[in-house]
Each structure stands twice: as C-alpha cells, then as structure tokens.
Amino acid sequence: MSILKKLAGETLSYGFSTILGRSLNFLLVFVHTWAFLPAELGINVKLYGYMAIANIIYTYGMETAYFRFAKEAHQKYYNIILSAIILSSGLFTLILFLFSDPLMAQLGYAGKGVFLKWLALILAIDAITAIPFARLRLEQKIKKFVLAKIISILINVGLNLFFLVGLKPLHDGLWGANWPHFLHDLYDPSIGAGYIFLANLLANASLFYWLGAEFKSFQWEWSWAEFKSLWIYSYPIMFMSLAAMFNVMFDRLLLEEYLPEGFYPGQSSQDALGIYGNCYKLSVFMSLAIQAFKYSAEPFFLGQKNSSNSKENLALVTHWFVIVCTFLWVGVSSNLFWIQQLFLKRAIYWEGIGVVPILLLANLLLGIYYTQSVWFKQTNKTYMGTIITLVGLTVTILGNIIWIPVYGYMACAWSFLLSSAIMTLMCYWGGQIYDPTPYRWKEMLLYLVLGALAIISGRLLVDIRIPKLLSQNVGLLLLLLFMMLKELDWKGGKPSIKIN
Structure with missing residues (x-):
C-alpha cells in the first residue's frame, strides 16, 4: 500500500506540472488552428x-x-x-x-x-x-x-x-x-x-x-572506459527509443506520401496531414498520464536498491496504472462531442475525430509496454527492447504503406494500435521468461474490454432523448461502479484499496 501512496503522490506532483503544462500547450491547438x-x-x-x-x-x-x-x-x-x-x-x-x-x-x-x-x-x-x-x-x-x-x-x-x-x-x-x-x-x-x-x-x-x-x-x-560502459548500456535504449518514436511518428511521415490524390474530396494530402496531426493531439491526455508515471516510476525502479521496488509491487502498480488509463480512455472518447468543439475551432478538423479513441487505446498499450520494460533495463538486456520495438516499427510501416491508400488516416491509427498491442505482448512474454513478474493480466484485460464496451454504449445511446452528456457517459459511470465494488474494501464504512 505504501508503494502505491508513494508513487501516486509523486505521479500526481509530476502530473500537476505535466498536465498544467500540456493543458496550456494544448490551448495552443486552439490558437494554431485559429491562426x-x-x-x-x-x-x-x-x-x-x-x-x-x-x-x-x-x-x-x-x-x-x-x-x-x-x-x-x-x-x-x-x-x-x-x-x-x-x-x-x-x-x-x-x-x-x-x-x-x-x-x-x-x-x-x-x-x-x-x-x-x-x-x-x-x-x-x-x-x-x-x-x-x-x-x-x-x-x-x-x-x-x-x-x-x-x-x-x-x-x-x-x-x-x-x-x-x-x-x-x-x-x-x-x-x-x-x-x-x-x-x-x-x-x-x-x-x-x-x-x-x-x-x-x-x-x-x-x-x-x-x-x-x-x-x-x-x-x-x-573517462573513455566509463563512457564505453555507459554506451554499451545506453545505445540499445537509443535504438529502442528511435524505433518507438518512429512507431509513433511514422504515420504522419507516410500519410502525405501514400495518400492518393483526391482521396478526401476537396482536400489535398497536406490538408489530411494537418487534420490527422491536430486530431492526434487530442490523444495527449493519455500521454500525460504515461509521462507523469514514468517521471516517478523510472528513478524508483531503476535508481534505488530496496525491497519496496519488488516484482509484486511492480505488478500492483501496473494494475492500477491500467485502471487509471482505462478511465482516461473512456472519459475522453465518450466526450469528444464537446471536446472537439472546444479545442478544434474549425469544423474541417472534426472530420478526423474518429481516430482519437483508437490512438488513445494505442497509447494506453504503449504505456503498459513502458511499465513492463523495467525487466530488460534491470537485467541489462536492453537489446531486447530494441528487438521488440523494431518489430513494432515494422508493423507500423507495413500497415501504413498497405492501408493508407485504402483507408486514409484511419489506417495510421489502426496500424499504431496493432503495433502497440504486439509490442506489449512481446514485452510481457520476454519478461516472464527472463525476469518473471506476477502481473494481473486477466484483470487488466477485463478492464480494457469493459472500457471498449463503455465507449460503444455511448454510440448505441446517441439517439435516445436524454441529455447527450448523460447518454455518452453511462458506460463510464457503470465502469466506475464496477471498479469501486471490485477494487475497494468498504468494511467499516471507509473505503480502502484491496491489495490482493
């Protein structure tokens, strides 16, 4: 429990600066798309x-x-x-x-x-x-x-x-x-x-x-000798990060190149790039949570030698990381009907809003991958991270090249999601072989499935004559109720987190 409080406190502190900073920067989307x-x-x-x-x-x-x-x-x-x-x-x-x-x-x-x-x-x-x-x-x-x-x-x-x-x-x-x-x-x-x-x-x-x-x-x-030791450790991380960043950014680099002329009537490929790139920024909410968590977790699990950064605690932290990020995924996806109007001031940008739930989920899976990646950093097997991300990059490139001419910028989002899913599964599999951690993968998968159903429920209730803010968030409220009953112990009238 103490590890959750510690990392939650530090994540909230880093998250405050990250969220405030990104929120202010996010307002620039309004300024840029207006100008x-x-x-x-x-x-x-x-x-x-x-x-x-x-x-x-x-x-x-x-x-x-x-x-x-x-x-x-x-x-x-x-x-x-x-x-x-x-x-x-x-x-x-x-x-x-x-x-x-x-x-x-x-x-x-x-x-x-x-x-x-x-x-x-x-x-x-x-x-x-x-x-x-x-x-x-x-x-x-x-x-x-x-x-x-x-x-x-x-x-x-x-x-x-x-x-x-x-x-x-x-x-x-x-x-x-x-x-x-x-x-x-x-x-x-x-x-x-x-x-x-x-x-x-x-x-x-x-x-x-x-x-x-x-x-x-x-x-x-x-010291050349010391630098050599640092380089041997760090260069696979560089290649891993490069592959990961290519994985995230390559869709925007390929979209303009492979989008057929006239795919979107009345729009050039540069218009499509601008629409996709600015809709992509709405997935920043997931990136905020991941970045804030990394700021606190990375020095804790890599930079200290103590019993509290054990595998059991890593599994517990990852479990709650997935829960929080699932709520972010559902919350943003269910409220895009007003978020798009608030931040994307020109209606032309709204055409690409369908990519956002897919990109949010892709970033969520990428966050799980980053959390699991502790195993190859602790065991000095950083080359394994390079291999995993190169596979993910290959999936992204092939998916974009094959599907952009058919599906436009939706292909970029789906390719990124497929790549993130494969990387997460590979990282989990490798970790269980070289440095096993008792992740609660069945429960995490359950939250992802329930999150998807919560988002779909909003689509099914869109025509019901009740306030749209309520109809689109029914699934989110039910998910919150499920989490409170499953994860919290209500004995004594005061809720506490169930550790097991």
Whole structure:
C-alpha cells in the first residue's frame, strides 16, 4: 500500500506540472488552428515529427543510463554523462546548421533553412537540460522540477499568443488600421507558422536560468572506459527509443506520401496531414498520464536498491496504472462531442475525430509496454527492447504503406494500435521468461474490454432523448461502479484499496 501512496503522490506532483503544462500547450491547438489553415500547419506537423526522432539521437539513452549508474557514483556519472551530451549536442547542431538549407529544400520547404536552425538549437537545449532534470528526479526535488517546466511552458504559451493572437491579426488588419506602422511590421508573413518554432526556442532557453544550480555543480570530467560502459548500456535504449518514436511518428511521415490524390474530396494530402496531426493531439491526455508515471516510476525502479521496488509491487502498480488509463480512455472518447468543439475551432478538423479513441487505446498499450520494460533495463538486456520495438516499427510501416491508400488516416491509427498491442505482448512474454513478474493480466484485460464496451454504449445511446452528456457517459459511470465494488474494501464504512 505504501508503494502505491508513494508513487501516486509523486505521479500526481509530476502530473500537476505535466498536465498544467500540456493543458496550456494544448490551448495552443486552439490558437494554431485559429491562426492557420491545415496546409499551413503541415510544416509544423512534419518538422516536429522529425524533431521528436532527432531528440532521441541527441540524448542517445544517457538519461536512462544515468538512473542505472548514478546509484554507484552519483556526481561522477553526472559529470561524465553531461560532458558527453554537451560535446555531442554541439557537433549535431553544427551539422544541422551547415546543411539546413539543402535539407529543408529536400523536404519541400526551400528558403526555410532558418526554421531548421531554430529546431537544432531547441534540440541542443533539450538534450543538455535532460540530465539536470534527471538529477532533480533522482534526488526527488519535485518542486524545482515542476517550477522550471511550468515557467518554460508559460513563456512558450505567452510568446505564441503575442505572435499569433497579437501581431498576426494586427498585421492582417483584424484589429483595425489605427495602429502605428511599426507594429504592423513586427509580424513577418514569410515566417508564418515558423513563429511556433521561435516561441519554442526562446522558452527553452529560459531553462538554463532555472537549472543554474545544477549546472554550477557540474564539472567537466571524462573517462573513455566509463563512457564505453555507459554506451554499451545506453545505445540499445537509443535504438529502442528511435524505433518507438518512429512507431509513433511514422504515420504522419507516410500519410502525405501514400495518400492518393483526391482521396478526401476537396482536400489535398497536406490538408489530411494537418487534420490527422491536430486530431492526434487530442490523444495527449493519455500521454500525460504515461509521462507523469514514468517521471516517478523510472528513478524508483531503476535508481534505488530496496525491497519496496519488488516484482509484486511492480505488478500492483501496473494494475492500477491500467485502471487509471482505462478511465482516461473512456472519459475522453465518450466526450469528444464537446471536446472537439472546444479545442478544434474549425469544423474541417472534426472530420478526423474518429481516430482519437483508437490512438488513445494505442497509447494506453504503449504505456503498459513502458511499465513492463523495467525487466530488460534491470537485467541489462536492453537489446531486447530494441528487438521488440523494431518489430513494432515494422508493423507500423507495413500497415501504413498497405492501408493508407485504402483507408486514409484511419489506417495510421489502426496500424499504431496493432503495433502497440504486439509490442506489449512481446514485452510481457520476454519478461516472464527472463525476469518473471506476477502481473494481473486477466484483470487488466477485463478492464480494457469493459472500457471498449463503455465507449460503444455511448454510440448505441446517441439517439435516445436524454441529455447527450448523460447518454455518452453511462458506460463510464457503470465502469466506475464496477471498479469501486471490485477494487475497494468498504468494511467499516471507509473505503480502502484491496491489495490482493
């Protein structure tokens, strides 16, 4: 019970910053879809897709390696890993700067090389600050972690509002003509959606100030022998993360390429990419829960040596992780009828809303995979994670290539779901062979089935003459009742969690 309280408390703390930050960032979907048409946002969807992949290369698994090795010599490995990240980030960023123009031309955005330079700097800052943030997590300095993250996000949101809600409408004449000319000229239409990148860069730069103490404690230190040990442990994690990120992002990279011309009447492939990419953002609710849980669980199960991070506790934690995420899946899916109107302000984006329940479930399964992956990180069999995610990536690629010409962006969602399911099953099977954990898989499967039925029930009750908010959430309420009866002990009038 204490392990649940501990991880729940830390997850809620990290979750507060993650949810608040992502919620503020999520409001930017409203701003971006108000300011730009889908085709205009296509460059952001595509470049942020590549950026997510590049971010893994910039950190190359060293964050997880830090958790694994820091318990042996805290400051030593902090210095060595951060030294390595600073060197490699500088090299990668220099390469992107030198080849920014031809790379952007190859991607179909000639003359936009400055965007890639901004993204390269964002990547360098993200990688360099990742290790100080990991140190805060390991030392359980949650408040400082939360403060730095939230302030950076507030700056990003503020700059987006300044550029896109303030300067852009002023330049376009929406705020009237009685403004000084220099204010009109502050917005450059040729940058357009690139202001989203610029706001991101300026916000990220503020992290150096908030992490000042962590950088002051850093001392340049190097050892090829130690780095070799770190690299042997971390490079399979890098390939695993790359494969996992390709698995998540590859659909957006393939959709524009394989979608037949005129598949969606009156829309280009860039329109379809913009619609799918922004509907995909509605699955952020599941990502929030997974990210917050990882922030607390990873340093606990990898960075400590104690009896509380036992296999039984891991199974218990995973059980409740599935329950919470199932409620998120059902809750969001059952309320898309008003969520879409709140966050996707143009009706053209609503056409792709059917992908959201599928993507939420896919992310839920991916979260289970991440939770189970503790076994190959603890046993130093990180190469197993690479194999599993490469299989998942193969499924994603083949599914998209075969099905996009037939089903459009729905194929992207279903391919991601199939891939996540296969990865989860492979990880479970491998863990039971090499490091068995008594997961309550039958109960977890039951919650997933009941969650699916709860979502379907809303579709069946849509035409009944009762308030839509009630008809769409009947299944959610029944699921809540089932969980309270099954998981809670009501003896004595005060509910408590049943451990067995």
